[in-house]
Amino acid sequence: MDTEFADVIGHDVTTITCVCGNTVSKEGLIQANSQGVPVYAEVGTPVPAGLAPWPEDEDLYTLCPSCGRVYHDTVIEETGTAPVAFQIDVAEGPIAEAIRVHWELGT
Numbered sequence: 001m002d003t004e005f006a007d008v009i010g011h012d013v014t015t016i017t018c019v020c021g022n023t024v025s026k027e028g029l030i031q032a033n034s035q036g037v038p039v040y041a042e043v044g045t046p047v048p049a050g051l052a053p054w055p056e057d058e059d060l061y062t063l064c065p066s067c068g069r070v071y072h073d074t075v076i077e078e079t080g081t082a083p084v085a086f087q088i089d090v091a092e093g094p095i096a097e098a099i100r101v102h103w104e105l106g107t
C-alpha cells in the first residue's frame, strides 16, 4: 500500500488536515507517544489512569482521534510533509479510553 499523506502547512504539526479530513479545529488532534497513546502534558503531577507519561526524549506523535491515523512530529518538522506513521484502533480498547480521559481533562 502506498503511504498516505496528510496536508500540513509550514512544518507545523498543528496545521495537519488528516487524510480523513479532521483538523485541530474540527475534532481535534492529540499529542501521543510512539505507540499512539495520548500523553499527559502536565509535568510534575501524577499521570491519570489511561494516559501515557510525557516521553522523556520528547519524541512525540500526533494522533487523529477520528480515524486513528498517527503522524510522527519529527518527520513533519524536518520535512514539511506528514506521512501516516501507523494507524491504531480508536473505536474501542485502551486508546479509546485514553482519548476519553484526554478530552475530560481538557488539555
Ligand SMILES: [Zn+2]
Residues within 6 Å of the ligand: 018, 019, 020, 021, 022, 064, 065, 066, 067, 068, 069
Ligand atoms: Zn483522521
